[in-house]
Amino acid sequence: MSKLPVLEVFGPTIQGEGMVVGRKTMFVRTAGCDYSCAWCDSAFTWDGSAKEDIRLLTADEIFEELRDVGGDAFDHVTISGGNPGLLKHMGTLVDLLHENGCEVALETQGSKWQDWFKNIDDLTISPKPPSSLMKTDWHKLDEIIAELNPLTTSLKVVVFDKEDLEYAKGIHKRYPNIPFFVQVGNDDTEEVDDTKLMHHLLGKYEWLIDQVMASTELNRVRVLPQVHALLWGNRRGV
Numbered sequence: 001m002s003k004l005p006v007l008e009v010f011g012p013t014i015q016g017e018g019m020v021v022g023r024k025t026m027f028v029r030t031a032g033c034d035y036s037c038a039w040c041d042s043a044f045t046w047d048g049s050a051k052e053d054i055r056l057l058t059a060d061e062i063f064e065e066l067r068d069v070g071g072d073a074f075d076h077v078t079i080s081g082g083n084p085g086l087l088k089h090m091g092t093l094v095d096l097l098h099e100n101g102c103e104v105a106l107e108t109q110g111s112k113w114q115d116w117f118k119n120i121d122d123l124t125i126s127p128k129p130p131s132s133l134m135k136t137d138w139h140k141l142d143e144i145i146a147e148l149n150p151l152t153t154s155l156k157v158v159v160f161d162k163e164d165l166e167y168a169k170g171i172h173k174r175y176p177n178i179p180f181f182v183q184v185g186n187d188d189t190e191e192v193d194d195t196k197l198m199h200h201l202l203g204k205y206e207w208l209i210d211q212v213m214a215s216t217e218l219n220r221v222r223v224l225p226q227v228h229a230l231l232w233g234n235r236r237g238v
């Protein structure tokens with residue numbers, strides 16, 4: 001049976017971001033990413049710093065661990081990373097979760113397609129703005145968005161500055177029928193004082209709200225912080 005590189009299995013917690021924010025969910029975090037965003041809050045998934053913690057697990061083993069960690073107190077699992085979209089065999093886990101009565105969410109950046117994306121219940125595509133220093137492959141992103149069901153898909157752009165906001169406007173204009181979210185960028189992923197970080201991020205949230213409210217191009221838009229960062233700071237596994 002094919003194995004998947006896993007770094008974290010945690011929860012239940014709330015989905016802190018995007019289209020199903022607040023939803024009780026478990027998380028499975030895979031290792032490896034084809035990007036290296038300047039501000040990645042999960043850089044340990046790809047920068048080598050946690051490579052000793054990567055475990056190669058079958059879908060059955062991942063589900064067993066979800067039950068060990070979360071008991072029966074969940075019916076929703078979010079797959080994130082790194083980029084889980086690199087993993088051809090993730091579809092086996094998605095099917096197994098469905099067979100066991102769980103809904104499945106995915107976080108990916110829209111750089112790679114997998115056929116199992118079609119089976120995801122809450123699919124977040126998060127293209128990366130200029131501050132990430134990554135380049136969007138527009139042709140690939142067009143192909144991916146064209147395949148997906150707008151009822152189960154959302155776009156989420158993290159915004160750090162005005163240039164990112166212009167990028168966000170471009171994404172929304174290009175894919176107007178996909179529910180659109182802008183998210184506060186955390187520019188202090190090293191901060192260990194949760195209260196200090198909370199105040200800092202709330203200030204950035206207010207700035208982002210002001211920008212979106214003033215824009216004529218961002219009307220059908222939801223503006224959200226990372227709720228888990230407000231509550232629990234930069235901690236892992238929450």
Ligand SMILES: C[S@@+](CC[C@H](N)C(=O)[O-])C[C@H]1O[C@@H](n2cnc3c(N)ncnc32)[C@H](O)[C@@H]1O
Nearest residue numbers: 039040041042081082083107108109126185186
């Ligand atoms: C760690 S990524 C993993 C999934 C996938 N690689 C992606 O980027 O969509 C999960 C989400 O966290 C967001 N994110 C990463 N670093 C962030 C930061 N410093 N501030 C706000 N959001 C961040 C990403 O944009 C993405 O939407």
Ligand SMILES: Nc1nc2[nH]cc(C(=O)O)c2c(=O)[nH]1
Nearest residue numbers: 014015016017080107228238
């Ligand atoms: N609570 C919580 N919500 C999240 N939403 C997206 C996350 C991610 O890292 O992909 C995340 C995370 O790590 N924790």
Ligand code: SF4
Nearest residue numbers: 033035036037040082
């Ligand atoms: S695409 Fe996601 S996991 Fe990869 S570097 Fe960017 S934010 Fe981090």
Ligand SMILES: [Mg+2]
Nearest residue numbers: 041042080226
């Ligand atoms: Mg995160």
